[in-house]
Amino acid sequence: MADNDESVKSGLSFGFSKKINSKKLQKSAVSEDIASEDHSKDFVTSLEGKEVKSTKPKQDRSSKKYVIPLIKENKWRTSGNEMDDKAAKEIIEDSSKSNENWVDRGGDGVDPNLQVPLLMKNRVPAGFETDEKLNVVLRPDAPDTVDYEEIPIDHFGKAMLRGMGWEEGKGIGKNEKAIAPYEAVMRTKGLGLGADKKQPTGENGNNSESNEKSQDQNIDMKKGSHCVFLKGSNKDMYGTIEGIDEDNARVMVKIAITGKTDTLSQFSIKLVSKKEFDKYSKYINKGKADRFKEDEKKAK
Incomplete structure (x- = not known):
């Protein structure tokens, strides 16, 4: 009996181990720029006013054309439960009914230029974001600071327009007619409505020879x-x-x-x-x- 107890005691052992998961941090845009920079020696060639000329001039980020691509179709993230399947089924039924109604309108064919508006194409499925219930599980994760640092703040507007197909100096629309933008001119302080900066005429309302x-x-x-x-x-x-x-x-x-x-x-x-x-x-x-x-x- 004593030998059996000793064999059982020697076969059992207890231990605790703590596993530390190393978290990989995302690189910021600043660190990425620093890593991509060339750290070789740079020699000064001349000084022009307050500007230093060197053998390796720095790249100007303002001259780069940034593009933010347009999301033409959202891919909603569903969890796969019964409610999601039911909502997807209702969407398919609604779209099929709309197609049937469109075909029943008659006509020889469909205009190839007609497109479904992006707001309608990318609308949230029914039953998720309503006045009674606000379910935002379909929405994407909040963007990180790194995503914003990739594009300078003063280039956001043009970058979004380029993603929608806009090109600087080129018109938009079917005829691509270029229209000069209207520039608002600030009115002179104290200048009443209806008045302009034109020079007044002579005393009798007629322009004189000097005018x-x-x-x-x-x-x-x-x-x-x-x-x-x-x-x-x-x-x-x-x-x-x-x-x-x-x-x-x-x-x-x-x-x-x-x-x-x-x-x-x-x-x-x-x-x-x-x-x-x-x-x-x-x-x-x-x-x-x-x-x-x-x-x-x-x-x-």
Whole structure:
């Protein structure tokens, strides 16, 4: 008996072992870029301003054309239970009924250009995401930070459009007609609705000879342009624009005769040519003389 007990005791042994599963971490986009970089020596060739020229210039990521492919058909992840099978069966029945109704409409054939909209093709199967029950098991896993780091944030929009078939400089649609995008122009501060930046006409509503010359020469309102006052105490005097406040639609004009600078609205002056400015800028009563001549013509 003693020998048997000793053999049983020697045959039994107990032990504990802990298995540690090593978790493999995903590489970030930064580490991938560093790993792919060439670590060989780089020699500086020249210095141009704040830019350093070397034998191996760095690649510009902004010039790369990124593409985010469009998901044309979702592959829903089902668990294989009875509810999922029932929902899939209902979807197939609904699609078959829709096809039968489409065929019954008649016609010689189906237009090959007709396509099922992506929103209808990729809609969630019935019974999963409703107002009463929100079941998101069909949805994909949340993307990792690595996925977002692969594409710069300022390239997301164009990358998605390229995935939908858009090409820069090429039109879209059946005729591929290229249409220039409409660029919104900010209205000048203080400019009322219906008003524009066009130069006002003369006192009687008719363009004067000087205004016609300015239009012919395409004179722009900028620093250094010449003008004549239409309103205020300096009316009919000439001056030179020294500054423009586009936010408030005002200009700073240096008067030719007095040398003083006056600030007034852009719509209180009229641009003139350099030829007219050189001829009449030193006149004190040019406006009165012009009106006197007009009165004489009317009297005749």
